[in-house]
Amino acid sequence: MDLSTIIGIGxxxxxxxxxxxxxGPLSIFINTPSMLIVFGGTLGNTFVHYPFSDVFDAINVAKKTVLYKEISINDLIIQLMEFANKARKEGILALQGAMEDVEDEFLKKAMQMAVDGQEPETLRSMLNTEIEYIQQRHDKGADIFISIAAYAPAMGMVGTLIGLVQMLQTMDDPAAIGPAMAVALLTTFYGAVIANVLCSPMAGKLKNRSASEVLTKTLIIEGMQSILSGENPRIMEQKLHAFIAPKLRESTFNK
Structure with missing residues (x-):
């Protein structure tokens, strides 16, 4: 659970x-015509821009802004070092038994490929291809929210123009000016809220999540390639430490 997202939106x-x-009362900010224009227009534009499947996939990707389990890079490096020592002592097939305690599906897949006898470069190539497609899916989800953030204020402006036209048409009826002005102003308000409070921040969070996930998976590839190559554990650890800031590095050889 990502508390920063929940606290930020809250x-x-x-x-x-x-x-x-x-x-004043909250009710003055609730206007059905304004909602129909902004929410309906934004949704319609999004469906014009993207297929239904992509929009629904983006909703699933959006869950990562709240439901996300952060992986400790140091813990992952320590785990990979344990696998490296195990493989050096007992052989690469010993990793088959260690897979039962692995939760990360990408790491488990990399270990299975190593146990199945894949060459280091083949393993890297296949897993890098998977990372590329994962990144494409994440980028598409973020792009959809960026598009929504662009469409919502635009539909707010459309609603403002509709409200102004209605107001000018009823200048001789003072009672009709208020509702028309409410449509004009609230559509802009709704569009700004959707864009700047929800969609733009969510798109930014998704891009950060994607970058973090790609970094973690790239580290796994480096670690598994080193294990397959029979690299010296100290050299392997130094290579993996390059993925994190110096002040966060914890050496397994100093324990």
Missing amino acids: AAFGLMLMAILQG
């Missing part, structure tokens, strides 16, 4: 709600 909406309630 704080943004909470502070906006406090500001709204300071000036």
Whole structure:
């Protein structure tokens, strides 16, 4: 569970709600025509831009902004070093038994490929291809939210124009000016909230998550290639430590 996402969205909406309630009831910010224009128009534009399957896949990818288990790079390096020592002492086939305690599916797949006798370069090539496709899926999900962040304010502006036209058409009826002005202003408000409080931050979080996941998987490839090559554990550890900041590095040889 990613608390930063929950706290961030909660704080943004909470502070906006406090500001709204300071000036009047919440009901004045609820307008059905404005919602239809912004939410309906944004959804429609998104479906025009992307196939249904891509939009629904993006919703699943969006779960990573909240439901995400952070992997400790140091713990992963220590685990890979244990596998390296085990393989040097007992042979690469000894990793078959160690796979039972591995939770990460990518690492488990890399270990299975090593046990099956894949050459180091073949293992790297196949797993790098998988990383590329994972990154493409993640990037597509983030791009959809970036597109929504662009469409929502645009539909807000469309709603503003509709409201202004309606207001100008009813200048002789003071009672009709208020609802038309509400449509004009609230559509812009809804569009700005969707874009700047939800979609743009979520797209940024997804890109960060993708970069972190790619880094972790690349480290796994480096580690498994070193194990298959029979590399000296100290050299392997130095190579893996290059993936993290110097102040975060923990050597298994100093314990």
